[in-house]
Amino acid sequence: MKTLEELMALRDAAKAKMTARDDSTALTRVVVGMATCGIAAGARPVLNKFTEEIEKRNLTGVTVAQTGCIGMCQYEPIVEVTAPGKEKVTYVLMTPEKAAKVVVDHLVNGNPVVEYTVGALKK
Amino acid sequence: MRELSLNVLDVAQNSVSADASEIEIEVSRDTAARTLRIGIYDNGKGMTEEQVRAVRDPFYTTRTTRKVGLGVPLFKMAAEMTGGSLEIESAVGVGTKVRAFFHTDHVDFVPLGDMANTVVTLAAMNEAIRFVYRYAVDGRAFTFDTQEIRAILGDVPMNDPAIMNWMTAYINENSQAITEVQ
Numbered sequence: 343m344k345t346l347e348e349l350m351a352l353r354d355a356a357k358a359k360m361t362a363r364d365d366s367t368a369l370t371r372v373v374v375g376m377a378t379c380g381i382a383a384g385a386r387p388v389l390n391k392f393t394e395e396i397e398k399r400n401l402t403g404v405t406v407a408q409t410g411c412i413g414m415c416q417y418e419p420i421v422e423v424t425a426p427g428k429e430k431v432t433y434v435l436m437t438p439e440k441a442a443k444v445v446v447d448h449l450v451n452g453n454p455v456v457e458y459t460v461g462a463l464k465k
Numbered sequence: 466m467r468e469l470s471l472n473v474l475d476v477a478q479n480s481v482s483a484d485a486s487e488i489e490i491e492v493s494r495d496t497a498a499r500t501l502r503i504g505i506y507d508n509g510k511g512m513t514e515e516q517v518r519a520v521r522d523p524f525y526t527t528r529t530t531r532k533v534g535l536g537v538p539l540f541k542m543a544a545e546m547t548g549g550s551l552e553i554e555s556a557v558g559v560g561t562k563v564r565a566f567f568h569t570d571h572v573d574f575v576p577l578g579d580m581a582n583t584v585v586t587l588a589a590m591n592e593a594i595r596f597v598y599r600y601a602v603d604g605r606a607f608t609f610d611t612q613e614i615r616a617i618l619g620d621v622p623m624n625d626p627a628i629m630n631w632m633t634a635y636i637n638e639n640s641q642a643i644t645e646v647q
Contacts, residue, residue: 343642344635346617349628353618356625376590378535381475382466386586397626406624408590410478 359402369405370425370449372396376408379415384437388419391438395445404449417460423448432460468578469503469567472540474586476505476563479536481591483509483561488587488594492580493601499570500549501577508560517555540565547571581636584609588632589624598636605643609636 417434485507523538541551544565555561598609
């Protein structure tokens, strides 16, 4: 059974990580669309995958957040990645597998996965 | 929606948008009667009677990006497909209560699914809001309250992945414990 003592230990570990982290202006934001359209299209497993991969790779300076309807419901799940000083990258029709690749290529190595972006959609 | 927990995630977003500071989610099962009740209660800005009537209509939304809102109608449909029902009670400045009732032995009953994930996602993505999740099976109950978690965490964010995982496991284990007791 999970205990509150374990939670306290996790808190202390998280605190240690926080102090090691750069200031919050240098944060990369991963924003997942979580309105009805996004949720129905499978946004939750995508959000979970981002959180899981970010933890697994021990990435600091990345936050995962949610937003409402982005207005392109047919392309949900949609994920927007904003890195400091860079233009926002909008990923469409996301899946947990694509999310894992975005974490490695974009968040870790700084190369957006162009083929998953809204710009790569066939007109 | 493939599981009811996704409908809950979706409908609870309405409470977030309504500027609620406290959102309570209640799930209770009666195994003998084969029923399931789900309630989502908030202290947000509430709705007028006219808005309450309109919200059941799939073509009603407060959103401006497009003109349909499907959250509540989909949840209502999921309940009614099982011979159940959905009720909304709301007062401006007081809050909103959404209650859905399901017959779990109906062939069209959609499984509850991963409620822990729904609750943790909501809590971690909306840190300023207090979420209370109550799960009850035949009168045995478990309560998860983010205020207690917050008291332990202090200024450590709930969206820390390790903490999200702990909360998910904590809810799952406790829910299972009250489900399996004979």
